[in-house]
Amino acid sequence: MTTDFSSQEFFADVTEPIRYEGPDSDNPLAFRWYDADRMVGERTMADHLRFAVAYWHSFASDGSDQFGVGTWDRPWLSGDGDPMDAARRKMTAAFEFFEKLGAPYFCFHDLDIAPEGTTFAETCSNLDAMADEAEAHMERTGVKLLWGTANLFSMPRFAAGAATNPDPELFARAAAQVKHCMDVTHRLGGENYVLWGGREGYDTILNTDMARELDQLARFLHMVVDHKHSIGFDGTILIEPKPHEPTKHQYDHDSQTIIGFLRKYDLADEVKLNIEVNHATLAGHDFVHEIAVAVDEGMLGSVDANRGDPRLGWDTDQFPNSVDEMALAMHEILRGGGLGTGGLNFDAKLRRQSVDRTDLFHAHIGGMDVMARALLAAHAMLADGALTGAKARRYAAWDGGLGREIMAGAKSLSDLHDLTMREQLPEAPVSGGQEALENLVNRYVERVR
């Protein structure tokens, strides 16, 4: 029997849903740019952006960090009593927030929504029960599940990794957990299933057999793919690149590393990438680079929309607030045809000092407005061919004559040696025009209306 928490209001300071009020609004609890039904090209903003709220940072956390305990005012977390009651209270808070914010999606780890039991069976049963709750909330509110994932990193059993654990019994434990979480995700209509590397990596190479561990990881993924097909889940399986943290070296280092891995192990047709901004920057890449890599390979799955601090060396998971950064990434996403089954998940957390519940709204509203504004700039750039046209012109010589022959494999080194000996080909470099292009992008960003 379920206690009725839906009558309880946790965000009482936000008395009604966040509305679009336009760029001139000074209401901090209104959207200035995110206007869900506004058409941008042939889709609505909502359809382009597919925002999701992350259950973990916003509902399962309390503001603790490595140097101190929690600070946030989260009444749904406090209190003793039955952990399942607490889980229901948390879910009530979450759906109240989703609804008031107007977020169409959410994402979760199994352990975010349901507590561990004392046995695996009990853990599963807890998760099943909370899935019942979630189903009712989703039905009531219309909020959908962008993706689910299993937490394979918090518990001591997975200290040395889950799929890459030196102990096959712990691999089995992880497999069991993922099976259950995939089933729940499927049942809740999840549109993707995500595997974040967690502790799949190493703390020291001194005790690590990388070759073995990568084989294990691939085996695990094959099992996930097989299971997906066996249960008729038609969502996308996603892996998330991250270079390090918590481990010294995460195997899913960055987009190209993962793509190489998937190709090696014959998984490239079955698995796509969930790319996070701050993971990109920790790997030394601009976010737009990681997106472009995935788009070029046809492997962009979804996005964790957050940001890092360019001066800090850890995953700060801040809410996005740079239109400059996001406009370029959205441009690549649009170039690739959009997010598909994916979306923009705010894998972002409030700062520890942002203790008020209402800060959750400020953060998400800011993030959504930034992404909306970025979408508008990106769409205008793409519609005008501002960058794509410039690129097409730059490489035009490859579309004919010598260029085409070379790419067709019709020329050997010796052929080109002869050609170069014979003719004095022009050699002067052509301007790359970087500064002019940067100005052009700025123009698009500042003109968004």
Added chain:
Amino acid sequence: MTTDFSSQEFFADVTEPIRYEGPDSDNPLAFRWYDADRMVGERTMADHLRFAVAYWHSFASDGSDQFGVGTWDRPWLSGDGDPMDAARRKMTAAFEFFEKLGAPYFCFHDLDIAPEGTTFAETCSNLDAMADEAEAHMERTGVKLLWGTANLFSMPRFAAGAATNPDPELFARAAAQVKHCMDVTHRLGGENYVLWGGREGYDTILNTDMARELDQLARFLHMVVDHKHSIGFDGTILIEPKPHEPTKHQYDHDSQTIIGFLRKYDLADEVKLNIEVNHATLAGHDFVHEIAVAVDEGMLGSVDANRGDPRLGWDTDQFPNSVDEMALAMHEILRGGGLGTGGLNFDAKLRRQSVDRTDLFHAHIGGMDVMARALLAAHAMLADGALTGAKARRYAAWDGGLGREIMAGAKSLSDLHDLTMREQLPEAPVSGGQEALENLVNRYVERVR
């Protein structure tokens, strides 16, 4: 007709070849650890280490940096007059150094040994003439060529890349140059041919079509491989990972990126990796990691032995001087069966204040002793199974029972779910023993004799 520079002595302060004098020597111009003929396992030190001197840093450079002109006392570089005379003088100096140092190998770019002419034909003819000179020096001294490579980055024509240039005529120019350089390398008995990415990357993604450029790069490599076979060159083709510098993003980012690229374009059986310490660390990897990746994939080709400054964000190309760092890397190299056709090339430059010619000796002697000491520590660790044994024990459960079944593909997620439901598998983590292993490695390093 060749002027006889071999009578000219540039390193007169070093009156005789550097000798091994043993650990107790205080002679800074003697080896304390590198004892070429000492047996380490079944090979001599010389056979294990296969040292090469880099022509560019040590003979073609003058100590200039982005903030100032050259400072080094390099009489072979100064002076006007015929560039070919200067090239011969430089080569005389180089071989005097190789001989006095006792380095068995050297490495070069085409433009290090021969000046550009006013036409491509003249450039080729200069290179051919200098190859004649080199042949004579090699014959005279017994010094061999570890690898050659073409400089595809210094000239304005390649400002936007060589193989990845937006202009196919510049691709052709690069191809012609590589063809000629491969031929010369082959003729000189080079044991490998290297392609360093140079400017194969982008300065800004705003003007860059990565997909096109990567296709071009793959095409270029296929042409190189075809040419290798067509001329009967049986050396190894090598690519060198580097994450950035001079470009913002180098396509040959790190080992795993390259391996993924080679696999995608069906080049993985034909090309191996030349891994540089400072490029690894710029990519955020320990050197040993990059080596281990390549060894595990059977794709380690050769090594650029240098070091970076862990506090600085550019390629400092300092001489190696950390036995701690190198012992772990040598351990992986030995685990993989050694360097094969590759070697340890000192892609390292003196600091700008190290203006004396004799500083070149100090730097190389230090580097060679460090590598020799690292080899001794690594060999002892491997012989004792200090790390390999610990790893084998750690993963032993994968060698039988459940582990073997999983890896054989005999278990589905559901099977493992059932198993986990049915049996309460043990879950307690086992110590990774990192600190104890670090102590153990230190023990090996300090015990080298």
Added chain:
Amino acid sequence: MTTDFSSQEFFADVTEPIRYEGPDSDNPLAFRWYDADRMVGERTMADHLRFAVAYWHSFASDGSDQFGVGTWDRPWLSGDGDPMDAARRKMTAAFEFFEKLGAPYFCFHDLDIAPEGTTFAETCSNLDAMADEAEAHMERTGVKLLWGTANLFSMPRFAAGAATNPDPELFARAAAQVKHCMDVTHRLGGENYVLWGGREGYDTILNTDMARELDQLARFLHMVVDHKHSIGFDGTILIEPKPHEPTKHQYDHDSQTIIGFLRKYDLADEVKLNIEVNHATLAGHDFVHEIAVAVDEGMLGSVDANRGDPRLGWDTDQFPNSVDEMALAMHEILRGGGLGTGGLNFDAKLRRQSVDRTDLFHAHIGGMDVMARALLAAHAMLADGALTGAKARRYAAWDGGLGREIMAGAKSLSDLHDLTMREQLPEAPVSGGQEALENLVNRYVERVR
């Protein structure tokens, strides 16, 4: 006798001065935001921003980098013949550019405008002659000198530093050069004199006596200050923070390091800071932090307006293009009362592929528009007290009662211990409101008109 280069036109593609055309202009060779005479508060934009063009990057360089020779189309640099003729040609090009761009100021190193002679006397006489030329150009065009500085880092003599050289004779050489350069700066009406650390730092601590070198540096600065007074120069003496590059450790590491140094050596009243964006970020600081530090200490002198690439570890010296970054810094500058005798100097260089002369215009126009837009946003924020008001409210309790007593020194630890024992003071944290403030700043940036 001076050849008349002023009849020669180097930027013929830009047929007339760059004009302000407003935000809707699509003309890449027009300002969209920089409107020199527009009033912003009580000053014109021009008076707020005080733009300067850097002679070195834009006129004395050729696009070479550590990996390749020059690429830029700079006819004033090419050609043999008399170095003084070349210097005049370069200056003609520079002033044509200043005028067409509408930059009110320029900045130079002595060696940018005049070639070294074979003796110090000849070097001085070259500089004096070029100062004559500059004077005529300045008179003709109305362009003014923001600051001059001496190049104490390019020549071999200063490989081990200038003021911090182990050799007092090289200290003397540096002093002589600075004396001459200060005199020329004074004569040209320079509004500041800058000392950039150059090679004042160390490559290795193994050979460096930091205590001695810092004493030398302080002595040098005292001599500079004394000379300033002795010649009646009423400009500001500025030092420029940079953490490293070219040396491993630059003594002028960051703002706080310099301020501590100035205070220790009793120079804090005489010397201010010239803060560069990319030097701030290399030191691990946001630019706004470095500005705020200097403003709080009353020591902000001038700004080198450029940007780094947050993924790269060296000084990329790109043109500024982030209004987000610059708006916060301009806010601090305005809070401190503006730039005083300083200005915004574009210590920024084109990318090596930006080979066209017109790229220089694109880059500067982009930079000026970004700074103008940043000024508008910053001014609006400050006028509204958007941030300053929030801060005043946050710390209000320090303005009275307990706070005032504590700061007045009226309370000991024991007093506060007693107080805390006696009364249960409220302890709940108050929201720092970071995300809401970030949204607020975005609002100001996007509303600039």
Added chain:
Amino acid sequence: MTTDFSSQEFFADVTEPIRYEGPDSDNPLAFRWYDADRMVGERTMADHLRFAVAYWHSFASDGSDQFGVGTWDRPWLSGDGDPMDAARRKMTAAFEFFEKLGAPYFCFHDLDIAPEGTTFAETCSNLDAMADEAEAHMERTGVKLLWGTANLFSMPRFAAGAATNPDPELFARAAAQVKHCMDVTHRLGGENYVLWGGREGYDTILNTDMARELDQLARFLHMVVDHKHSIGFDGTILIEPKPHEPTKHQYDHDSQTIIGFLRKYDLADEVKLNIEVNHATLAGHDFVHEIAVAVDEGMLGSVDANRGDPRLGWDTDQFPNSVDEMALAMHEILRGGGLGTGGLNFDAKLRRQSVDRTDLFHAHIGGMDVMARALLAAHAMLADGALTGAKARRYAAWDGGLGREIMAGAKSLSDLHDLTMREQLPEAPVSGGQEALENLVNRYVERVR
């Protein structure tokens, strides 16, 4: 009444004290280098190194990180019941470890040894009671207190800083806590009292008045200094540099920043520095640099001996294991006359996978051996003047003639201009000899016996 936990043994696998067995020992639970009574120069190793164990990492933590719960086998932490009983159990474990390891010192935060009560009074009384316990343990074992400190960062009240809090009542709360902790430290014979910045910094400059906060911090420190004198504590007051983490910007950024701050606020004679290896490297400095800065200023207080991972951007707090790194730092420490009232505190934590209690021994033994070996190398270098002599020779010209006159203030810029005009001073750079010096240092390290 105190339960007698001293009969309980937590480290039963280590049956007797760790002994020195010499370099040839293969016993991982023996010292190979740390031989407490061995004379090194005029002091014993123990007197030089003054090792301390950090209570927090080794006894109050459980292996949790931001991504997961605790993993370590720490029976003294588990269990419910009276928090004071738990605190006594923890202390019993700690002193058992100190004794078996043979560490002469420990360090603690107030909250490491005593739990918070529900009121400040209760917290104080808990601390007093645990101080009684500690006193008994110290008496029994001879283990001494290197320093105490107050935890001003874990509790929500200090989310916005302690001394730098926007709320003076929380400043008061922090002051009260420090007062109590200083009194306890004094009573226990602590040889120093440390203030680590904790959250004294900012998360965003948008809400931060740095000038106010720095004034507050200085006021706080003055109160600490006054209290020290008022209670007759003759230990040293220490501040610990750290550039960031947990805050984005810590005010105690690095040694030079702190020294500048202390000098500005007239605290330089009263406060010294506690320098941590990993904090140095996070600030972009080699550890030896930070030590040298403090030594040169006469402000080295104590050392937190740990290490970071040069590839990771957060404070990994690993145990030291690089003799190379530590030998240079010990050389500077010895040059400065040694550690004074300070010591080498292992502010280092086991990796999360190092779950066994015995791993604590491996880690500390490894760290102590590394420091002992570093001491031996450093002492030999200093005794031989290997580096100091080279430096003295390099700067010798400053000790007489022109150098002395310059430093005495007898020369103006104009004087040196005249001199340079008049005489052609030699300008050729002298080799900095970096590579030769690096080889020399390696020689000392490898020769340690």
